[in-house]
Amino acid sequence: xxxxxxxxxxxxxxxxxxxxxxxxxxxxxxxxxxxxxxxxxxxxxxxxxxxxxxxxxxxxxxxxxxxxxxxxxxxxxxxxxxxxxxxxxxxxxxxxxxxxxxxxxxxxxxxxxxxxxxxxxxxxxxxxxxxxxxxxxxxxxxxxxxxxxxxxxxxxxxxxxxxxxxxxxxxxxxxxxxxxxxxxxxxxxxxxxxxxxxxxxxxxxxxxxxxxxxxxxxxxxxxxxxxxxxxxxxxxxxxxxxxx
Amino acid sequence: xxxxxxxxxxxxxxxxxxxxxxxxxxxxxxxxxxxxxxxxxxxxxxxxxxxxxxxxxxxxxxxxxxxxxxxxxxxxxxxxxxxxxxxxxxxxxxxxxxxxxxxxxxxxxxxxxxxxxxxxxxxxxxxxxxxxxxxxxxxxxxxxxxxxxxxxxxxxxxxxxxxxxxxxxxxxxxxxxxxxxxxxxxxxxxxxxxxxxxxxxxxxxxxxxxxxxxxxxxxxxxxxxxxxxxxxxxxxxxxxxxxxxxxxxxxxxxxx
Numbered sequence: 001x002x003x004x005x006x007x008x009x010x011x012x013x014x015x016x017x018x019x020x021x022x023x024x025x026x027x028x029x030x031x032x033x034x035x036x037x038x039x040x041x042x043x044x045x046x047x048x049x050x051x052x053x054x055x056x057x058x059x060x061x062x063x064x065x066x067x068x069x070x071x072x073x074x075x076x077x078x079x080x081x082x083x084x085x086x087x088x089x090x091x092x093x094x095x096x097x098x099x100x101x102x103x104x105x106x107x108x109x110x111x112x113x114x115x116x117x118x119x120x121x122x123x124x125x126x127x128x129x130x131x132x133x134x135x136x137x138x139x140x141x142x143x144x145x146x147x148x149x150x151x152x153x154x155x156x157x158x159x160x161x162x163x164x165x166x167x168x169x170x171x172x173x174x175x176x177x178x179x180x181x182x183x184x185x186x187x188x189x190x191x192x193x194x195x196x197x198x199x200x201x202x203x204x205x206x207x208x209x210x211x212x213x214x215x216x217x218x219x220x221x222x223x224x225x226x227x228x229x230x231x232x233x234x235x236x237x238x239x240x241x242x243x244x
Numbered sequence: 245x246x247x248x249x250x251x252x253x254x255x256x257x258x259x260x261x262x263x264x265x266x267x268x269x270x271x272x273x274x275x276x277x278x279x280x281x282x283x284x285x286x287x288x289x290x291x292x293x294x295x296x297x298x299x300x301x302x303x304x305x306x307x308x309x310x311x312x313x314x315x316x317x318x319x320x321x322x323x324x325x326x327x328x329x330x331x332x333x334x335x336x337x338x339x340x341x342x343x344x345x346x347x348x349x350x351x352x353x354x355x356x357x358x359x360x361x362x363x364x365x366x367x368x369x370x371x372x373x374x375x376x377x378x379x380x381x382x383x384x385x386x387x388x389x390x391x392x393x394x395x396x397x398x399x400x401x402x403x404x405x406x407x408x409x410x411x412x413x414x415x416x417x418x419x420x421x422x423x424x425x426x427x428x429x430x431x432x433x434x435x436x437x438x439x440x441x442x443x444x445x446x447x448x449x450x451x452x453x454x455x456x457x458x459x460x461x462x463x464x465x466x467x468x469x470x471x472x473x474x475x476x477x478x479x480x481x482x483x484x485x486x487x488x489x490x491x492x493x494x495x496x497x498x499x500x
Binding site: 051054055056071072073074075080083084085086087090091094129130131 | 271384387388391392394395397398441442445446447448449450451
């Protein structure tokens with residue numbers, strides 16, 4: 001671990017909508033520079049947890065972010081509809097008008113080589129002037145990460161970054177998040193459905209099914225018992241496997 | 245000012261404003277709201293006619309109350325407002341139909357731009373300037389919250405406030421446009437130019453530009469058609485915008 005400083009401390013967090021308990025009595029903490037994966041079945045409260053962490057839904061309990069952190073959140077299903085008329089450039093410019101910053105964010109996510117005139121032209125034509133809705137799933141996720149990087153965040157909350165991406169592309173997105181985590185000490189909290197990926201990339205995993213089932217390094221805490229508890233039945237143990 | 249020029253100026257300003265606002269209405273999937281919203285103005289106009297004050301103010305007051313209702317509902321439930329629109333707006337139309345004095349009914353329903361006055365031009369020009377200025381000011385927040393409300397909120401963009409300002413601007417343009425195309429047709433002047441622009445635009449800047457342009461062109465086409473073919477200008481404007489939509493649809497189909 002690069003440093004042991006705790007930047008997020010969650011104690012006894014509960015979220016309810018109309019008497020419906022979505023998350024109950026959840027406690028965990030995150031240290032600077034960690035990659036935390038959140039796993040759990042559908043309806044387990046994973047996205048709601050992110051919304052609570054970013055102050056979007058009312059909650060009980062304590063959520064303490066270290067003061068002065070820049071936290072960026074990429075919501076789930078940020079799918080831009082195919083016919084929504086906005087180009088990649090316009091989208092990125094909603095956050096920063098500075099061409100240099102945009103170019104360096106694009107190279108950080110691997111959409112642009114470090115420096116080459118040809119490449120600059122290529123990026124302008126084939127990426128920046130394209131409609132967001134025309135991008136492939138993998139390209140869109142990279143653009144979203146570039147958007148998130150534009151104002152130099154300390155923490156990135158990413159809800160299902162690989163939804164709608166094929167397995168090869170999925171691995172690349174996680175490689176990218178890991179690379180950013182290494183290079184700029186970005187703390188990453190990511191909701192994932194793929195346990196293989198979680199094993200490979202996360203320092204800690206939070207298993208959530210309305211309440212905390214497990215929390216700790218994946219190798220230690222993601223045992224058979226935890227998975228059965230998490231996904232409800234023995235059959236659920238295999239729920240994360242891909243068959244396509 | 246010559247009557248035709250007066251009509252043209254007012255109609256063009258309203259067409260451009262309606263197109264600009266409509267571009268966001270369409271992206272926010274509020275086409276139906278835009279169309280039905282204009283019906284709410286009817287009881288307001290009726291009361292203005294009965295109590296003898298400028299119908300613009302009656303219409304704007306009624307529309308303002310309606311958008312406050314939509315806004316509060318959206319905030320509370322996050323549900324699309326279609327059901328409310330379906331019930332509340334048609335009920336207002338029915339009430340307005342009964343309240344409106346018979347001689348004025350046709351004019352209120354379909355507009356009559358030939359009755360426009362210098363005062364209307366003043367009100368229109370001032371409102372148009374305000375709409376363009378305010379919309380330009382909130383455009384960034386409006387665009388981000390249209391893409392994703394959560395994303396906007398996590399960036400500390402005041403989503404609810406922006407949404408309310410936007411809806412008030414929509415009620416303002418609809419109230420202005422009632423003289424031009426009436427309570428039944430004004431909504432389409434907000435929606436059709438934007439829908440046409442969406443057919444042919446890759447970027448949001450071009451989309452907004454074309455929506456405003458098509459709004460203005462529809463007004464010009466409709467006013468001249470009204471003048472030379474001796475038909476009411478309101479329906480003619482809507483027909484021209486419909487024609488522009490068909491042309492853009494053909495261009496889009498060719499591209500695909």
